[in-house]
Amino acid sequence: MSVRHGSSEPPRSPDASMTLLTEVYRRPLDPGYAEAAQRRSSGTAPRRSVRATAVMVVLAIGLGLGATAATLALRRPTGSVLAARELLESQIGQRSAEADAMQSEITAMTDEIATLQEQLLGGEGQSVRDQIRADAVEAGVMPVAGPGLRVVLTDAPSDSPDEEDPSLRVQDVDLQVVVNGLWATGAEAIAVNGQRLTATTAIRSAGDAVLVDLVALGSPYTVDAIGDAVHMQTELARASAGQHLATLRSTFGIGVQLTSQSRLELTGSGMVTMREAQVPGAADDPEALGSGRAPQDGDVTGSARPTGRDGT
Incomplete structure (x- = not known):
């Protein structure tokens, strides 16, 4: 490119308009990267x-x-x-x-009543005292001890802890069947988790808990029965209660354990309060009151557990 005659400007370089491209060709690596690469090649640690x-x-x-x-x-x-x-x-x-204080008071009053009975009967009422003692044992008032059979029922393990399956738990009907089966085999006294059973004891459920005389119990359920352990175990296996226990173990995975015990100690339930009921307006009509009777051996209180455990 020629310079105009008489101009004082120096001649321009041919690549003056391509300065950026020229710089890229001349220095393809950024100076900072080049310095770091030089320090790395020379063995100098990078500055931190x-x-x-x-x-x-x-x-x-x-x-x-x-x-x-x-x-x-x-x-x-x-x-x-x-x-x-x-x-x-x-x-x-x-x-x-x-x-606890009320239970201690009940125990003290029971002992006082026994003392008064002894004083009242004197030395001539031995047969009466024996009958009272026998009736007190059957009523569950007095504590008893002796050999017997222990039945332990344990809830089955669940594969999913977040989802509860009622069929895997021991239910009130299971305890009812076992208890009535033990009574039928000749048990003299029975307790469930330390709760002494009497003629007026109710075994019911409340949600996930099983109530024995309104006392909430939980798994494992230990049923202690005083009596001839060998006879009770044999008769229990032959009866429907034994079949029910076998179904619980094989079908639902519920733990069932029967062991003979050389000595069991069952506490008393204290004094029993007897009550009676009358139909209003029918006090003079015996037929309106119905024919009541005391529970006999083999009677089952409550419905048996459904085969499908689904309430149907």
């Missing part, structure tokens, strides 16, 4: 910012502490929940202490 490293460490620690505090705050119950729990625990302790 101590301040940046310290900031990163402090930030990581802060994040960890924040996450831990948030987790603890979420898992810690609120103040109202803690107050309600403390109140409930105090009420439970108070009621338990009252129940």
